[in-house]
Amino acid sequence: MLNIAPEKVAHVIVLAREFDAQVESWDQAGDDQDADSILESRSSGTVAAALKTFITDLNVDEQVSLVALTWIGRGTYEPEELGDAMDTARAERVNPTEDYLLGIPLLADHLEAGLDRLGISVEDSEAGIL
DSSP, rough: OOOOOOHHHHHHHHHHHHHHHTTTGGGOOOOOOOOHHHHOOTSSSSSHHHHHHHHHSSOHHHHHHHHHHHHHHHHOOGGGHHHHHHHHHHHHHHHHHHHHHHTTTTTTHHHHHHHHHHHHHHHHHHHHTO
């Protein structure tokens, strides 16, 4: 069983989607910019700060559940391996959880897929957030 409320996961999903939307895609960067100039530090900005703060303020069990849910969503673990995923997430806590999660491409998609794979309604969880 997850040790985080689905509504908290939904809050992370909403912030992660907003965070991802802030990064301009390369094909919209303009002809006068090279590939190096469009790579930006994604750790700055108010959305990133809000997302980091929200994750930092979660307790350890909630952070572990968030990481395990991400892994289930991306297919690293199957839903029936939730306990193993949580044990691994707890054992491998070396870096701050917020830094780890913000470095995962498509974080919101993985979290949403993880909820879905565990049979938790994403729409119901997001209803109070949006």
